[in-house]
Amino acid sequence: MSSGRSLTFLQSSDWHLGSALTGGGLSLTPEVRAARRDEVDAAAERAVAAALTCGADALLVPGDLWDAENVPAATIHRLLEAFASFAPRPVFVAPGNHDFAGAGGYYDPALLAALGMRPWPENVVVFRSPVWTAVPFPGRDDVTVVGRAFLSPAAVAERPLAPPPPRPLTPHALLLLHGSLESYAGPDSPRGTKRTAPFSARELADARFSWAALGHHHHAHVVTDDQGHPRGAYAGCPTGRGLDEAGPRVFLKVTLPADAAPFIEWIPADTRVVRSVVVDVSELEAGPLAERVEAALAQAGAQAPDLVRVTLTGTQAYGARPADVLRPLAARVTHLTVRDHTEPPAPESGPRSAEGRFSSDLLAHRAAAADDAQRRVADLALRLGRDALLGRPVRPPEAEDR
Ligand SMILES: [Mn+2]
Incomplete structure (x- = not known):
């Protein structure tokens, strides 16, 4: 399946826009908390700017764009404007367990219309169905993107990759998956209610996609196959909100060459640590x-x-x-x-x-x-x-x- 063309995209997720920042163990002062909330809410703007700077063909966002159903409309407006500024390049979004795509939520065009808000930009593809769905990549018939949505915040016990969605026949096939890699070992590693839509590194490799953009866990983590080739990754959350999100924050610039293994570059995503x-x-x-x-x-x-x-x-x-x-x-x-x-x-x-x-x-x-x-x-x-x-x-x- 030689493509003849490489594909470059920026991957980021778990922005949790609208986070209150009242916990986290840092005892933030009201002034610092307010400044940090604004930085959390600017994640989409930073991601789009980084994607443009690195010449990405697309932006992949596998879930948890906002923190809860009740985030202010102004926060969502800011997100939509950021996405629109990336046009005509596409953005692919797979809603997670925080920003689930239920009726009457911000992913519902009817709600935005009822609130008098701007609609979702035309360059944004949102996977609104809980069933795996394959969509074409605008202007690239050698790329297919597959994703699905959470429709509620409830933990999902079913294994999303057992069986996996059919691997599209195009040379490049991208998967957007919000869920818990069982071997993930970050500070927020899967346990209790945080574990949802579980899958193993083996299941991911066996699905044979060119790349899996993973969301849910908050520290960057690359999944490799038996040959040591990267098959997907969590970019992690790009704005540290507390001590469980300590350390450098990154966006992932991923290049899928025509005939070689994916190549990952780590782009700084945050101004503070x-x-x-x-x-x-x-x-x-x-x-x-x-x-x-x-x-x-x-x-x-x-x-x-x-x-x-x-x-x-x-x-x-x-x-x-x-x-x-x-x-x-x-x-x-x-x-x-x-x-x-x-x-x-x-x-x-x-x-x-x-x-x-x-x-x-x-x-x-x-x-x-x-x-x-x-x-x-x-x-x-x-x-x-x-x-x-x-x-x-x-x-x-x-x-x-x-
Ligand atoms: Mn998350």
């Missing part, structure tokens, strides 16, 4: 503690635009005040939250002093704690109680986003 940095600060006083954390940030590659959570571990030197001494470091990045998971230091005084008895009581309490939360309460009581007993200022720590 969400980072989790863990630092052992055992026995470090104020100055050295700040230096240690600063060095850890530098080693992690933290840059000014980044959103960072630092977790302190080890034993905390008495009176180290990490929250205070680390405050100046916040200026190094756009957002810094510090989580103090240090253990209390050994008691300073003998058991005869009030402080010594207080400490050994609290340490016993801590040892008997049923869970982490109780242990943290005991740690805090110990720290604050000692300050009170010794006549030092008692300052409670900052609230944590858990």
Whole structure:
């Protein structure tokens, strides 16, 4: 099946436009959260710009374009305008479990008309049926695209590739699939309710498509066959929304040569990186503690635009005040939250002093704690109680986003 022509496309999915960004473990301030929401909502614009820049023939979007049914119409308008700006090049969309294509949703032309919104652009092909459907690629009779839609947010137990849809006879055959690769091992790997429409790497290779654009999981992951050739990939979500989406975010530029294996290039998709940095600060006083954390940030590659959570571990030197001494470091990045998971230091005084008895009581309490939360309460009581007993200022720590 020699095609004689190569095909290049950009792949991206799981934009989750309209995400609230209220969780994620970063304790974002209202200002940073608002800025980040706007960046999440700009994913389609960034994807289209990247596709144009790299000369892609098409944009493939295998699902979860928006986060929930109730995202604002303005967010969808922005998406439709971005897609329209890619015309006449085609965009192929396979709705996922978040942006499911049920009646009365944003994929329904009747809803857009009823809201007085612009229609879906003519260059966008949306797979609106839950049944595998094959469509031609405008202007390329050597390419066929196959996809399907989720019609509800409910987890799907059936295996979408057992059996697979028929492999079109054109030289290039693209598959858009939103579902859980069973061997995916990212931080959001398939378990519980996140697993939907499961399939194996073997099933994917056996379907014999030229390429499978995969959506659902949020970290980039390439699926290879027994020969080590890439057969498909998750591009992952292009805008890190929390610590489960830490690390660089990418769009995939995929080239299908006429007669060779697919070729993948990783295109930066985000202007910021969400980072989790863990630092052992055992026995470090104020100055050295700040230096240690600063060095850890530098080693992690933290840059000014980044959103960072630092977790302190080890034993905390008495009176180290990490929250205070680390405050100046916040200026190094756009957002810094510090989580103090240090253990209390050994008691300073003998058991005869009030402080010594207080400490050994609290340490016993801590040892008997049923869970982490109780242990943290005991740690805090110990720290604050000692300050009170010794006549030092008692300052409670900052609230944590858990
Ligand atoms: Mn998703």
